[in-house]
Amino acid sequence: MARVVVDVMPKPEILDPQGKAVLGALPRLGFVGVADVRQGKRFELEIDGELTDERLAEVNEMAEKLLSNPVIEDFKVSVVA
Amino acid sequence: MARVVVDVMPKPEILDPQGKAVLGALPRLGFVGVADVRQGKRFELEIDGELTDERLAEVNEMAEKLLSNPVIEDFKVSVVA
Numbered sequence: 320m321a322r323v324v325v326d327v328m329p330k331p332e333i334l335d336p337q338g339k340a341v342l343g344a345l346p347r348l349g350f351v352g353v354a355d356v357r358q359g360k361r362f363e364l365e366i367d368g369e370l371t372d373e374r375l376a377e378v379n380e381m382a383e384k385l386l387s388n389p390v391i392e393d394f395k396v397s398v399v400a
Numbered sequence: 401m402a403r404v405v406v407d408v409m410p411k412p413e414i415l416d417p418q419g420k421a422v423l424g425a426l427p428r429l430g431f432v433g434v435a436d437v438r439q440g441k442r443f444e445l446e447i448d449g450e451l452t453d454e455r456l457a458e459v460n461e462m463a464e465k466l467l468s469n470p471v472i473e474d475f476k477v478s479v480v481a
Contacts, residue, residue, distance in 0.1 A: 328444065345462065348462075352449065353462075355445070356445050359443075366433060374433070381431050381434075385422065
């Protein structure tokens, strides 16, 4: 069993309303000195069996086809365990 | 300027309907061999000035008070750049 993390973030040029909402709320809670906040998604996948290169390529395909919207989001796949 | 990432995931014992929905969709797209999927949030914060221990403690406080719900979620703070 292997654990793979897929991090999905909005592309830099894309407006990130959720991130802006968090950025706006921080001073109201007394937190200052935060220049920007971006919010995305994090997926933790438990993969059966051994994590071969072929399996890792499949995870990349899952990320592209299901876990992210390639038009507005970037993703990064990392093997954790 | 420092970049800090806050990863927020549902606690293991908490039902994760979003993760289950993704898990259920994978076979329909032809992907097999994924035992479990958990979905959470990822925040990237740009912090002004130097990242002192005090500032890092503040980010932990932000994570606890605003970015996560400590009743159902765990968070992890990591310094990226």
